Amino acid sequence: MATIINLLVGGPTANYPADLTAIPGDWVGADRGALRLVKRGIQPVMVVGDFDSIDEAELQTVKQALAGTIIVKPDQDHTDTQLAVKSIFEQLNPTAVHIYGATGGRLDHLLANLWLVLDPVFRQWAPQIKLIDKQNSVQFFLPGEYEIQKEADKKYLAFVPMMPMHLTLSDEKYQLKAAHNDYPISWASNEFSGDTGHFSFDAGVLAVIQSKDDQVSD
Structure with missing residues (x-):
């Protein structure tokens, strides 16, 4: 349990x-x-x-x-x-x-x-x-293949390689295929295409952020 x-x-x-x-x-x-x-x-x-x-x-x-x-x-x-x-x-x-x-x-x-x-x-x-x-939830992943669930109140999805890696986003709104980074980078403002998303990477640590805009008045 x-x-x-x-x-x-x-x-x-x-x-x-x-x-x-x-x-x-x-x-x-x-x-x-x-x-x-x-x-x-x-x-x-x-x-x-x-x-x-x-x-x-x-x-x-x-x-x-x-x-x-x-x-x-x-x-x-x-x-x-x-x-x-x-x-x-x-x-x-x-x-x-x-x-x-x-x-x-x-x-x-x-x-x-x-x-x-x-x-x-x-x-x-x-x-x-x-x-x-x-506004945010941040999960961390080690190398592998993953499926994640969309949080109902969140619109945006970001993938943040914290170390060098090759990252593949297979079915998100904006996709990547073995994209390589030598330094930390934020692939920001992505979105789910449905209720789940799939991704994979080969090394390091990846942060995945689900977020929404802050509801504040101007």
Whole structure:
């Protein structure tokens, strides 16, 4: 049976999906993400971080609501998100980890979150990791042939080779045949031709993004 662990990290709340409490599955909080879970009435099964972004009183609030383990980051060699992802896979053994709060705000944090799967330590888990915000979902793939399902609320589809590869898009609106890249590139603004799409590639790590426009007034 599939086991999904949701991880909330410290990105801007404006990028969250509408209601975190409606998302099924257990939750883990990384640093300030742990406090934000507790304030929404969500009891985390694990919290991770050096907790330098919350004060002592807030940390005590988190500890009182905690249903499981607290892991204090021992050094600055890893980000809170990296330590949380590693701890989740090693201790909770989920089928998938869905990460929220990983986009928006500081660009250095965004890049660290996107590039996490390139680290050999984390690459083994790349196909199980998904980044989600109110406009986007990002999945990661290792070399092979794949079929993906269109998300009902998303219009756009992007393929982002993060390392050198030959990429084939066989039945999307805009197709490729063994297109080679030497550096990261975003094949953006593609679309599904139906409810599924097929693609294949031979090396590296590929990010696939489903997205929609932000509904904001001018």
